[in-house]
Structure formats: structure tokens, C-alpha cells
Amino acid sequence: MKPDCIAPDTTLRDALARLDATGRGILVIVSGAGAALRTVTDGDLRRLILKGSSLEDPVSLLPDRAPVTAPEGLSRVAALGIMDEHHVDHLPVVDAGNRVIEILDRKTLSKRIFLSSPHMGELEREYVDEAFRSNWIAPLGPNVDAFEREMCEMIGIRAAAALSSGSAALHLSMRLLGVGAGDSVFCSSLTFVASAAPIIYQGAEPVFIDSEPETWNMSPIALERALDAARAEARLPKAIIVVNLYGQSADMDPILQIADHYGVPVVEDAAESLGALYKGRPSGTFGRLGVFSFNGNKIITTSGGGMLVSDDPDLIDRAYFLSTQAREPAVHYEHKEIGYNYRMSNILAGVGRGQLSLLKDRVAARRAIFETYRSALAELPGISWMPEPEWSFSNRWLTACTIDPDVAGIDNRSILKRLADEMIEARPIWKPLHLQPVFEGCRYYRHGNESVADRLYEFGLCLPSGSNMSPADIARITDKICSCVG
Ligand SMILES: Cc1ncc(COP(=O)(O)O)c(C=O)c1O
Known part of the structure; x- marks a missing residue:
């Protein structure tokens, strides 16, 4: 049984000890077959004790209350939506048999990854x-x-x-x-x-x-x-x-x-x-x-x-x-x-x-983030990285790439949407200024027969690149991209 799950005959004492050990503020009572019966918080147990129950009584004394649960594979945004709707901060994820797979919590779910956030030193x-x-x-x-x-x-x-x-x-x-x-x-x-x-x-x-x-x-x-x-x-x-x-x-x-x-x-x-x-x-x-x-x-x-x-x-x-x-x-x-x-x-x-005074470190960090993306996503089809000519040393302010939808099986806009659903801020490449309504009618000179800027805008994607991102943040992003490309 998962550490967050307890049987109906668990005593209040053991349930309190388990809440203490997991530190997550919530447990799920599950049936013998593993189906979620209800959630239990510190407050539920306190109320039982105040009504006269002893620490040796079972948690099954709690009134029946079907838990709010979520199906597997829900995005973060959708899971947070369910939490908002039901005014809860925890959400058991259950399989088709109503068995608990994991418990999501609002604090972890709402951790947004920004495109490029400030990174202060001392x-x-x-x-x-x-x-x-x-x-x-x-x-x-x-x-x-x-x-x-x-x-x-x-x-x-x-x-x-x-x-x-x-x-x-x-x-x-x-x-x-x-x-x-x-x-x-x-x-x-x-x-x-x-x-x-x-x-x-x-x-x-x-x-x-x-x-x-x-x-x-x-x-x-x-x-x-x-x-x-x-x-x-x-x-x-x-x-x-x-x-x-x-x-x-x-x-x-x-x-x-x-x-x-x-x-x-x-x-x-x-x-x-x-x-x-x-x-x-x-x-x-x-x-x-x-x-x-x-x-x-x-x-x-x-x-x-x-x-x-x-x-x-x-x-x-x-x-x-x-x-x-x-x-x-x-x-x-x-x-x-x-x-x-x-x-x-x-x-x-x-x-x-x-x-x-930290500029060199920040450049090194952004370049390292670029390399992490490049190696983590190396096997994925249809991704090309912003080139760095041999005379250039880019600060890789943003890791930018293009997605060929015919090869990747998904286009940049759909990847952006999937990342946004996971509270990850990515962006398209800048919309070229000659395409902006405010500059309509301005003259524009192309590189060749086709406009390179238009093509980069159409297929481009900028990934989160803040120098204060953790390896876990980057893994969260690359895992999501891997799950939707190819
Ligand atoms: C290419 C470019 N030029 C100019 C600016 C304007 O700088 P600021 O936001 O400091 O006014 C920015 C960024 O914001 C930029 O990315």
C-alpha cells in the first residue's frame, strides 16, 4: 500500500503518526481492493477525537464522503481547475478501478516554470x-x-x-x-x-x-x-x-x-x-x-x-x-x-x-541549459537548434529551436499549448515586424526568394532558459516535450 493510503481499520493514533511521517497533510482511506473511499486530514481526526473517539478507534468511524479524484494523465492546469472547483488542496489520482496512483498537491502543481526569470546574487x-x-x-x-x-x-x-x-x-x-x-x-x-x-x-x-x-x-x-x-x-x-x-x-x-x-x-x-x-x-x-x-x-x-x-x-x-x-x-x-x-x-x-559581477556565471549557466536541452532531446525527430557559427559565442539567452511538424508529428504551437497546460512558459520565435499590423505597408527586403524570418516564426520555439532553473525543472520540460514529439 502507498504511504499516503490507509485501511479503514487503521487507528486514529496510527493515522496521525502516518500524517506526521508523510508530512503531506492528507491520507486516503482505501478498501481492501485498493479503491479510494475518502480522504483524511488532521482536522478530520481532531474533530473525531473532540466528539469523544479514542486514539485506538478506527478511522472508519469517519462519515462516508466520496473523495474528489482525478483520472490519470490530467494536465497540471486541469488538475488545478478541479482543485479550485472543489476548494481542495490535494487531489488523489486514480486508475480505471478507482485505485490511488498518487496524490497531487496544489503547492507542487502550481510551481510555474518561467521563460526567463530574474536571478539575484548576494x-x-x-x-x-x-x-x-x-x-x-x-x-x-x-x-x-x-x-x-x-x-x-x-x-x-x-x-x-x-x-x-x-x-x-x-x-x-x-x-x-x-x-x-x-x-x-x-x-x-x-x-x-x-x-x-x-x-x-x-x-x-x-x-x-x-x-x-x-x-x-x-x-x-x-x-x-x-x-x-x-x-x-x-x-x-x-x-x-x-x-x-x-x-x-x-x-x-x-x-x-x-x-x-x-x-x-x-x-x-x-x-x-x-x-x-x-x-x-x-x-x-x-x-x-x-x-x-x-x-x-x-x-x-x-x-x-x-x-x-x-x-x-x-x-x-x-x-x-x-x-x-x-x-x-x-x-x-x-x-x-x-x-x-x-x-x-x-x-x-x-x-x-x-x-x-555575475555575468560570466549567468552566461555559463544559460549555455549549459542549452546543452542539456540539446542532449536530452537529441533523439527526437524534427528539432533543429538555433545555429551558432564558429565565430560566435552566444550567451544563449533563450534556447531557441525550430520544429518540423512533418517529421516531429506535432507543430510548435501544439507543443507550446502542451507546455502551457503543464505550467511551463515557452514562446514562439518573435513575430517578424514586417508582419505586425502596426507596421503594415512598411517596406521589407528578403534574404532570398523566401522570407527566412517568416519561416523561423512559423516553426520556431523558445524554451524556458532562466539561469536559476533546477535540473528537475529542465527534466520536467524535456519529459513533456519527449512525450509529445515523435
Ligand atoms: C531585441 C530587444 N530590443 C529592445 C528591447 C527593449 O528593452 P527594454 O525592455 O529594456 O526596454 C528588448 C527587450 O525587452 C529586446 O529584446
């Missing part, structure tokens, strides 16, 4: 405490200065501005490069909307560029074709926003060569690729300006925050100016142009400093 709190102790509770202060300096040292760049978000950094990059109404800006299509939104903030027109299959990032072929066409129309873009998707650098050499040839500055949207390398050099340091995000889901986080970096300190000086409401140096608050309130707070910069 130093963060010390820096934040120091901000409180010294009363530097402001969008400037020693943590902000140190965070910028430490970031510059870490990635080998001359200047950095800590900001309220990666989006703010991208917006400033557009302002710094003089993007305005009537201009166009080229941007990777396969990315999050934040990459392109600042083009619209500035009243300019986005033109989207396809990915290449080797990196999933901006296709140099499509970029060149788009620049050729723009030159023919005497309308070269004011900037090119190159995104490093899911922690992997775009192939920067050919992209920079083409951009230089046409004299167009590059902004590297490295929101997802902090800690990654391109040909041994840190991602985010290749463009005229580089952008990082410390949003809660990123490889390191300040809950919300971003950084704008450049080897041109004058550009970053102007970013400081614009991000603090463009205040002229006068005591009476003089303004000659409009700026923003975009600086990072000294408290959040403290979190950032602690997190930055």
Missing part, C-alpha cells in the same frame, strides 16, 4: 543598502557612475550611459543620430517591437530587413539590396538597427562593411546579447552606438533598465544631457530643446552592479 542587496545608507535615492549617484564604469571595463568600450530601459537607449540612439520626420531607418525584422518603436517615436519610417539562416540575424545580402534600392531613390537611411537575437551576434563584419560603404551608421541592439562575443570581441561594441537591456527577463537585470554605449564619449555626453530633460547649465532651468527623463536610478544601478 552583492546586489549590499549596493542597494549602501544607496539607502548614503541616501542616494536619485537618478544619479555613486552606483550609477560605478555601473557605467564597470560596464565599460567589462565590454571594453569608452563610454556608457545607464538609462531607465533598453527602449530609452534605442530612442536616444535615434535622437543622437539625428533621425527625424521624413527619414528612414533600416531595422532587423525578426525582433521585439521595441527595436523599431523609436523609429516611429522620431516620426521616421522603418524599413525591415530579413534574417539569414546561418545566424537568424540581419542578412547582409538583404541589407545590401535594400541599401542599393535606397541609393537609387536618393533616400539612404539615417541609421541601421542590427539586432542580436536570443543572445547571438549578427555577422557584424559584412554588415559593417556594407554600412560603411553607404556611409550609414549602425546601432547594435544588443538588448539580448550581453556577455556574447563576435570573433572574440564583446557583442554590443560594434556599432556607432550599442544598446543593452536589463529588463526582468534578460540575462542580468535591474528589474527595468538599459545602457547606451559608444566609443565616442561625445555621443554619450549628449545622451546624459538628453536623458536628464536637456537642461542647459543654468541654475534657473534653461531649455533650448526637448529631452527625456531617461536616467537609471542609483538604487537600480546597485542591483545592476551586483548582477554584472
Whole structure:
């Protein structure tokens, strides 16, 4: 008999001892044939004793009450639904003969696995405490200065501005490069909307560029074709926003060569690729300006925050100016142009400093998670992993793959649904921006005859990749995928 199951003639004393030993707060009384008769909690036994029963009486004195049970193979979400409906926190799972297979409990069932959740270390709190102790509770202060300096040292760049978000950094990059109404800006299509939104903030027109299959990032072929066409129309873009998707650098050499040839500055949207390398050099340091995000889901986080970096300190000086409401140096608050309130707070910069000191560990953890997925799912048909060219060292921010439904026997959307039913958060690959209703009518340049970005969106899947996931969490995910693929 299972440890959570007892016979009707079990004494109250033994039942209490069993509850104590299992520590689960519930037992199931089962018949001689193993069928579930009713559940028993501490409270049920206490009430019997208060009514005058002795510890030597059998649990069969409890009134008959058919237990709420669930059939085998129910998803977590469905099991939690039954618990909610019946206001219970435990649910015996029974087979066709009403025999107990296991008892589910709400606490374990509701443990959700997130796509990429924050992973704090110990130093963060010390820096934040120091901000409180010294009363530097402001969008400037020693943590902000140190965070910028430490970031510059870490990635080998001359200047950095800590900001309220990666989006703010991208917006400033557009302002710094003089993007305005009537201009166009080229941007990777396969990315999050934040990459392109600042083009619209500035009243300019986005033109989207396809990915290449080797990196999933901006296709140099499509970029060149788009620049050729723009030159023919005497309308070269004011900037090119190159995104490093899911922690992997775009192939920067050919992209920079083409951009230089046409004299167009590059902004590297490295929101997802902090800690990654391109040909041994840190991602985010290749463009005229580089952008990082410390949003809660990123490889390191300040809950919300971003950084704008450049080897041109004058550009970053102007970013400081614009991000603090463009205040002229006068005591009476003089303004000659409009700026923003975009600086990072000294408290959040403290979190950032602690997190930055852990970046190498976090990259190693995410890469290890990717390898665990790859080996656990190696035998499954129809799964292909996001490639990592030999010149690339990806931070594997998210483990991304594509599913060929004809070979796998299931498509990415169905896998997503099955994982969601198990309280596991996975996502499709970004919906390309040229397919977004808000960008309808914008120009788009494909890599070849077919759009690579469309194909990746159609078949792609991002798996949970947080560096604080346990081996048991990963096993829960891979077991579920194995059970539905092939
Ligand atoms: C590619 C990309 N660009 C920009 C951003 C915007 O960063 P933030 O959320 O810090 O504004 C994000 C993430 O959120 C992103 O993934």
C-alpha cells in the first residue's frame, strides 16, 4: 500500500503518526481492493477525537464522503481547475478501478516554470543598502557612475550611459543620430517591437530587413539590396538597427562593411546579447552606438533598465544631457530643446552592479541549459537548434529551436499549448515586424526568394532558459516535450 493510503481499520493514533511521517497533510482511506473511499486530514481526526473517539478507534468511524479524484494523465492546469472547483488542496489520482496512483498537491502543481526569470546574487542587496545608507535615492549617484564604469571595463568600450530601459537607449540612439520626420531607418525584422518603436517615436519610417539562416540575424545580402534600392531613390537611411537575437551576434563584419560603404551608421541592439562575443570581441561594441537591456527577463537585470554605449564619449555626453530633460547649465532651468527623463536610478544601478559581477556565471549557466536541452532531446525527430557559427559565442539567452511538424508529428504551437497546460512558459520565435499590423505597408527586403524570418516564426520555439532553473525543472520540460514529439 502507498504511504499516503490507509485501511479503514487503521487507528486514529496510527493515522496521525502516518500524517506526521508523510508530512503531506492528507491520507486516503482505501478498501481492501485498493479503491479510494475518502480522504483524511488532521482536522478530520481532531474533530473525531473532540466528539469523544479514542486514539485506538478506527478511522472508519469517519462519515462516508466520496473523495474528489482525478483520472490519470490530467494536465497540471486541469488538475488545478478541479482543485479550485472543489476548494481542495490535494487531489488523489486514480486508475480505471478507482485505485490511488498518487496524490497531487496544489503547492507542487502550481510551481510555474518561467521563460526567463530574474536571478539575484548576494552583492546586489549590499549596493542597494549602501544607496539607502548614503541616501542616494536619485537618478544619479555613486552606483550609477560605478555601473557605467564597470560596464565599460567589462565590454571594453569608452563610454556608457545607464538609462531607465533598453527602449530609452534605442530612442536616444535615434535622437543622437539625428533621425527625424521624413527619414528612414533600416531595422532587423525578426525582433521585439521595441527595436523599431523609436523609429516611429522620431516620426521616421522603418524599413525591415530579413534574417539569414546561418545566424537568424540581419542578412547582409538583404541589407545590401535594400541599401542599393535606397541609393537609387536618393533616400539612404539615417541609421541601421542590427539586432542580436536570443543572445547571438549578427555577422557584424559584412554588415559593417556594407554600412560603411553607404556611409550609414549602425546601432547594435544588443538588448539580448550581453556577455556574447563576435570573433572574440564583446557583442554590443560594434556599432556607432550599442544598446543593452536589463529588463526582468534578460540575462542580468535591474528589474527595468538599459545602457547606451559608444566609443565616442561625445555621443554619450549628449545622451546624459538628453536623458536628464536637456537642461542647459543654468541654475534657473534653461531649455533650448526637448529631452527625456531617461536616467537609471542609483538604487537600480546597485542591483545592476551586483548582477554584472555575475555575468560570466549567468552566461555559463544559460549555455549549459542549452546543452542539456540539446542532449536530452537529441533523439527526437524534427528539432533543429538555433545555429551558432564558429565565430560566435552566444550567451544563449533563450534556447531557441525550430520544429518540423512533418517529421516531429506535432507543430510548435501544439507543443507550446502542451507546455502551457503543464505550467511551463515557452514562446514562439518573435513575430517578424514586417508582419505586425502596426507596421503594415512598411517596406521589407528578403534574404532570398523566401522570407527566412517568416519561416523561423512559423516553426520556431523558445524554451524556458532562466539561469536559476533546477535540473528537475529542465527534466520536467524535456519529459513533456519527449512525450509529445515523435
Ligand atoms: C531585441 C530587444 N530590443 C529592445 C528591447 C527593449 O528593452 P527594454 O525592455 O529594456 O526596454 C528588448 C527587450 O525587452 C529586446 O529584446
